[in-house]
Amino acid sequence: MLTPQLEVQLIAVIIAAACALPGVFLVLRRMAMLSDAISHTVLLGIVLAYLISNSLASPLLFVGTAAMGVITVWLVEMVSGSRLVREDAAIGLVFPALFSIAVLLISRYTGNIHLDTDSVLLGELAFAPFDRIELLGIDLPRALIFGGGALILNAILLALFYKELKLATFDPALAATLGFSPAIIHYGLMTSVSLTAVTAFDAVGSILVIALMVAPPATAYLLTDRLPRMIGLSVAIGVAAALSGYWVARWFDVSIAGAMATMAGIGFGAAWLFAPQRGIVAQALQHRSRRERFAVQMLTLHLLNHESTGDAAIECHPRHLIEELRWPPAFANAIVRRAEQSGLVRRQGDVLCLTEQGRALARDL
């Protein structure tokens, strides 16, 4: 069978993929904060289910957590629907309230079981291979089975309801008039987020659940403008963050979940800076090139205006341009060079002249 090391990586990869799928729609709906809330408040569902069933393996756990996720969303909507506070504030009110109730219940009633708040936040992926159950006669880590279940469920839901999710995310009003209840789709998505969070957080902790739900889709969003590609890229980026995080953690002997979340964050940072079109660097370059193009146009227009008057010799001298157009000398030189290279102007002695091409451009402006 697999070594524990391979099992840990496999679990991480599967959970990363399972989180990325609903995460895409959370990010597109600008509801990333809701995943934060849900991944914490599911703890209350777990505690309540545990207190009722006295077991951490009962199916009630899933019912409880799914319900708690939906209740969280519903409470957030109720608070923000009152229009007294905005949605982000509503999330900030609801989730600490539910989370702290869970923490209080844990410390009061379940003092000596494995439910402790540290492991809720950070999880302990390294121990996941030791918690095993048997499925169809094969002995497997529990986290692998549950994570795999969440991945399969999310993949099936996405395949079935891709069209509905896309429609209700892009234009809820159209969805409603076409008879696709946006509320049903919304709560369906939130149920899937809750179930994913609860299957994942036992192994990787709620912080990594949030990181894996939000960072890979947010990164993919910067890299593509097609939804199917965004979904594929999100899964790939999540998997890459999980694997690279694992090896970073081994290398530096730090928390696996922490390293994975960090790698997901680094991936986002890199895309934010260097994404081909939406990245900061690309935008700055585009901005510069637009500014230069505009400046070249101004230059040709200026030359055209002075061509007819007799003062061309003075006005079209590069030094004069600097004064009249109020360009810094370095910028003016760069623009003149660019205009020369594009064949729009040429130098005659000390004076700049328009070429035929430059004159045509200036006339069209």
Place this chain on the structure above:
Amino acid sequence: MAFAVEIEDLTVAYGDKPALWDVDLRVPQGVLMAIVGPNGAGKTTLLKATLGLIKPAAGSVRIHGQPYEQQRRLVAYVPQRSSVDWDFPTTVLDVVMMGRYGQLGWLRRPGRAEREAALAALEQVQMADFAHRQIGQLSGGQQQRVFLARALAQNAEVYFMDEPFQGVDAVTERAIIHVLRKLRAAGKTVVVVHHDLQTVPEYFDQVALINVRRIAAGPVREVFTEANLRATYGGRVALLGANGSAGAVTTPTPAPGD
């Protein structure tokens, strides 16, 4: 006369502030109707409540004689352009295909037929060349035409449009009005929230003047009068000279400090 839309006693409140008060409105089949009124008059609210997007406090809506809920298929809605996120990662063609989703229902996927219907709709608004563009690359006028194409793809009987001429270029305005006239020629009914009073007589057959209450509604020639406009806009309406050919040709002047 057969009515495409019959709205009765429609009242909508946000909290305890009424946005629409006891509005009755009948739209005959096969006409272009403008809905006009000052900002905040409740025009958008009227469309949304008619389409069940906002729950009214009271009132009923019938489309072609039956309650709206049974007639969804007959109705297409073109919301204000700003109501969606144009950075959404999708193409023009994909957005227009969404107009076909209602006919598909749950679970069934769009295929070749939907694609072709969407392309034909794009052709009608002269946007076929843009089918595979990312929607974020469109200008405001192009976005509006894409929304119109999406409604055309629905192949509805009654169209509700919220400010389709808002901030669009002259080319788009002509393209839109051309499409609206073709719809009317095909016997469809179009209800348009409109903000440019000057073009009302030229573009529309009927007009409804709204300011929380329904001030007046009916054929433009009978209803689009200075008195009714004054009642709708308060004192903020100035006559544009004496060439009032088709009723009063008027334009709202901004109130001082507006």
